[in-house]
Amino acid sequence: MKAWTYITTNSHNRVLYTGVTSDLKGRIDSHKIKKYPNAFTAKYNADKLVWYQEFNSIIDARAREKQLKAGNRAKKIKLIETINPKWEDLFEKL
Template sequence: MRSPGTSYFVYIVASPSRTIYIGVTNDLARRVREHRMRETPGFTATYKVDRLVWFEEFADPAAAISREKQLKNWTRAKKIKLIESMNPAWNDLSSE
């Protein structure tokens, strides 16, 4: 059972060369900080994917997971179009 007021986020982080990673979390600030600090070895650490460029908030964790899966199945072009609809300059949204 979820706590009242708990939010879930689907997010996209990117590298300076625009390599992207899509994830889901219940603590967006913590998760972006983990990407930035490269705390977990793997794709995002290797490719320096650490700038938050897009996110969407959900109240229901199942809806967030479903959306994450949907986005992961999209073409790269469609993902880029989504990012640029909210953030045309690919600014790091975690600093705002």
């Protein structure tokens, strides 16, 4: 089963949220509609998909999420800018 690790941000690119899912389009859509209003992504409007990586298993995706969450903000920014230097919302390209 496919799985993804992803990073979202808000419209000002100030907040970074790292997550994992087996349905990337569905998960980002739920962030955009604020399906869970008390969740971090809803509270901080972190619904702009700026980076993602596909895996063949949820276990591998969770391991990558753990690795990213252990890193600092500068490392995440560098990772985002390697594939998305303009910080565009990648949701429309899914």
